[in-house]
Amino acid sequence: MADRGWFEKSGGEDGLILAAHGAWDVGNVGDLDAGLRRLAIPASGRVSISLEQLERLDTAGAWIIYRTVRDWSASGIAVDVNGASEVQQALLDTVAKADKDWEPDHGDGTGFLQMVAQVGQSTEEIARESVALLGFFGQIVTTLAGLAVRPWRIRLIPLVYHMEQVGLNALPIVGLISFLIGVVMAFQGASQLVRFGAEVFVVNLVAVSILRELGILLTAIVVAGRSGSAFTAQIGSMKVNEEVDAMKTVGLDPMEVLVVPRILALVLTLPLLAFFADVMGLLGGGLMSWVVLGISPGAFIERLNDSVGMWSFWVGIIKAPVFGFLIGMVGCYEGLQVVGSAESVGRRTTRSVVEAIFLVIVVDAAFSIFFQFIGI
Amino acid sequence: MIDHADEIAIRIRGLRSQFGRQVIHENLDLDVRRGEVLGVVGGSGTGKSVLLRTIVGLNRPRAGSIEVLGQNVRGVKSRQFAKLEARWGVLFQDGALFSSLTVDENIQVPLKQHTNLSKVMLEEISELKVSMAGLPPDAGHKYPSQLSGGMRKRAGLARALALDPDIVFLDEPTAGLDPIGAAAFDQLILQLQKSLGFTVFMVTHDLDSLHTICDRIAVLADKRVEVVGSMNDMLQSDHPWIREYFHGARGRAAHG
Numbered sequence: 001m002a003d004r005g006w007f008e009k010s011g012g013e014d015g016l017i018l019a020a021h022g023a024w025d026v027g028n029v030g031d032l033d034a035g036l037r038r039l040a041i042p043a044s045g046r047v048s049i050s051l052e053q054l055e056r057l058d059t060a061g062a063w064i065i066y067r068t069v070r071d072w073s074a075s076g077i078a079v080d081v082n083g084a085s086e087v088q089q090a091l092l093d094t095v096a097k098a099d100k101d102w103e104p105d106h107g108d109g110t111g112f113l114q115m116v117a118q119v120g121q122s123t124e125e126i127a128r129e130s131v132a133l134l135g136f137f138g139q140i141v142t143t144l145a146g147l148a149v150r151p152w153r154i155r156l157i158p159l160v161y162h163m164e165q166v167g168l169n170a171l172p173i174v175g176l177i178s179f180l181i182g183v184v185m186a187f188q189g190a191s192q193l194v195r196f197g198a199e200v201f202v203v204n205l206v207a208v209s210i211l212r213e214l215g216i217l218l219t220a221i222v223v224a225g226r227s228g229s230a231f232t233a234q235i236g237s238m239k240v241n242e243e244v245d246a247m248k249t250v251g252l253d254p255m256e257v258l259v260v261p262r263i264l265a266l267v268l269t270l271p272l273l274a275f276f277a278d279v280m281g282l283l284g285g286g287l288m289s290w291v292v293l294g295i296s297p298g299a300f301i302e303r304l305n306d307s308v309g310m311w312s313f314w315v316g317i318i319k320a321p322v323f324g325f326l327i328g329m330v331g332c333y334e335g336l337q338v339v340g341s342a343e344s345v346g347r348r349t350t351r352s353v354v355e356a357i358f359l360v361i362v363v364d365a366a367f368s369i370f371f372q373f374i375g376i
Numbered sequence: 377m378i379d380h381a382d383e384i385a386i387r388i389r390g391l392r393s394q395f396g397r398q399v400i401h402e403n404l405d406l407d408v409r410r411g412e413v414l415g416v417v418g419g420s421g422t423g424k425s426v427l428l429r430t431i432v433g434l435n436r437p438r439a440g441s442i443e444v445l446g447q448n449v450r451g452v453k454s455r456q457f458a459k460l461e462a463r464w465g466v467l468f469q470d471g472a473l474f475s476s477l478t479v480d481e482n483i484q485v486p487l488k489q490h491t492n493l494s495k496v497m498l499e500e501i502s503e504l505k506v507s508m509a510g511l512p513p514d515a516g517h518k519y520p521s522q523l524s525g526g527m528r529k530r531a532g533l534a535r536a537l538a539l540d541p542d543i544v545f546l547d548e549p550t551a552g553l554d555p556i557g558a559a560a561f562d563q564l565i566l567q568l569q570k571s572l573g574f575t576v577f578m579v580t581h582d583l584d585s586l587h588t589i590c591d592r593i594a595v596l597a598d599k600r601v602e603v604v605g606s607m608n609d610m611l612q613s614d615h616p617w618i619r620e621y622f623h624g625a626r627g628r629a630a631h632g
Contacts, residue, residue: 026501030493058540059572063504087573094571100505314587340521343475 005032005061009039015046024061033064045077052083062091066099136333140263143255156259166227166262167269171276173226174219178277181214182206182284185323190292199293203303206285207310215277216316217364220323223270224356228331231262232352235335236345244336254333254336270324271317278316311376319367323360330356384443385410385543385575386431391440393423393430400426402599404440408543413569413576414604417584417621418596424579427596428545431577432466433457445542462490464543465536469551471528473520479506479531480516486538501538509534510564526557530564537568542568546578550585562588583626595621 007026011017016039023034041047049065051057064083074080147154189205204316235258238244244254282304288294295303334352338344386408393401400423407413416422423530429435431442433449444451447460465486473482487493493501504517509530520528529549536544549565550558562582566589569576580586586593587607594604597617603609610622 026493027491028493029501030497033497044493059504059508060501060540063501067500090571093566094508095504098515100502100507316562341475344521 004028005056007032007035008358011048012042012080014044015048016040017048017050018021018044019050020065022054023056024054025056025058025064026060027065029060032061033068036064036068041072041077042335047072047077047079049079049081051081051085051088054083054088054363056086057091059091059095062088062095063123064094066095069351070099133330133333136336137329139255140259140329143253143260147256147260154264155254155257155261158257159264162262162265163269165230166223166265166274170223170226170273171330174222174273174277175280178210178215178280179284181218182210182281182286183288185209185214185281186288187287187292190289194293199294202285202289202309203292203295203300206289207304207308208280210240210281210285211278211308211312211316213316213364213368215281216274216319216323219270219273219277219320219362220327220360221357223266223273223324224327224331225353225358228327229349229353232327232335232338232349233345236338236348237342239336239338240340240342242347259328259332259336260330261323262271266328267321268324271320271328274317274320278313315367315371315376319364322367326359326363327356328329330359383410384408385445387443387579388431389441390548391427391430391442392438393435393436397597401430401437406594406601408575408577409592410542410575411573412591413566413578413589414425414607415590416577416579416596417468417581417586417593419617422596423599424596425547428547428579432463432464432545457631460575462486462539463541464545465539465541465546466545467529467536467547467549469547470525471520471532473528473531473535475520478517478519479523481532481547482520482531483535485536486535490539502534505534505537506531508568509538510560513551526553526561528602529553529561533564533568536576537572540572541574543575543577544577546580548579548581550580550582558582559584559588565589580587583622 003023005022005024007021010017010019018039022028049069051065069079072181081092082368141347185206186202189202190199193199193201193205235244237257244258247254247257286295286297287301289300290297331352334348334355338348379419384407386406388404391401391406392399404427406427415551416424416427423557426435430437431444431449437450444460445463447456447565449457449460452460473479480499480502483505483606485497487498487501503513503516507513511527511530511534512528515523515531520531523531533546533549536546546565550561553561564578565578568574569589576586576589578590590606590607592606593610595602595610595615595618597615602615603613603618605613610618613619613622
């Protein structure tokens, strides 16, 4: 079998004769096409292509013969193809039949226009998603209201299962991160405050930042990454598998069965996790104060009592159920938005984590302003 | 376009496939002739798809030899195997299109892998294949998730045909299509097979497909190929499963 495809030119001014040789197949069409495009057409405008000696022709080869003939004919050159075997002719006919007017690739104009259009599309999509998420919020609230009236319909087993998954199983990672942040805060704070001889205020720094912000914020971010994404992936793969549809056909409400237990689990366990994070953070801060500054545990606790009021603790804990609700809502919403393929599950999972963390931080800022406003 | 010097496209001898302790094929022999359309049938779990996957090198057999286009598939060097891969195309059950790529890009994947064509040429060939597979021109720019099941199969076929293969493997090409869509897909395969001259190895359950496009039928039963022959041979066979299959209510409906 020939590995190479080529053509030989002959004939003079009154007409060009091209004899095709070798293999005109997908491996050679690139060179052949370039060669055909470089050809000088004689003034007489007559070309004849002979396929008599052609050893192998496939669709790609037939395509460039057909296209060359088509384009030359269109520009007023008389072309004829001869010597095609029956099989080759059938192939040329198949290719000719398949040649329809292609849609031009992208008629969207220049790069700049495309960019503007893309910005517009993204903006529109964000707006649409926000409205849809708000709608989903409403759905959750009505479902919850319905369940408040008929509390026996709350599914306890899934609720407890999810509480274990998102709460109990998250304890090690949340505890470790908070502990380390406490250590870092104390260490960094000490190295700054020691210049003013105010190292004892490290306790205030650690206590206020851990209790008010860092404890709950870090917990929420870890849970969004751990559980929000898991919710999206679980519900998403159920969507792909048509399990959610199957659920509806047997009269189960996915909101009640899938969404509410997950959200409730987060609302109930996130405050507990946040409390645990507070304790671990203070433990880390206290340990570091002892090691670096020599503040004894007893002195640390005394100082803690003097410096922060009960409200500093409550400010952190109050936010926890709200964050839990947000993370659960976004996780379930994105899961239910999955359509079609497994790829969609991956994309939605990423979005779920990013959106949940974004919303948590936005709402945290709003809380911060609110608490400042009412003076606690 | 295909030299018929060696009349056998696929030659399988003494094949044994096994998953754990479960033996799927035992001492299986099969010849697929060049340029024919061979339909492979068999009950569920008789290893039709496993056979297909074994021939194209996705499953490793325990024993036996598989020769494709005169080359032994087992123990062949990876570079030679890559050359062989360029000479066959596989259509998986639901098309198995790469979901992150458009249909055009899907068709260009094997072209890019095995040739070094210019971007323009790649686009021209992929558009040509889209059209030959009977898809509307704008389907080329769509993603698999935007296509219906039938269109995904056509796109999968277009990708399988990207390199003008000598052998096309089809895994239940008409499963999940409505009868009209299935008949149209049969016609498409038949017409492309006639004009491009490739060999077809087709796993199917569709009696209509067997009837319309298959030259020969191979029946898998008892871990081996029980019978190979034309539709008439099948109808005259007295093997109980084959009788049941071709003379059952559905079988009678298909061959009228």
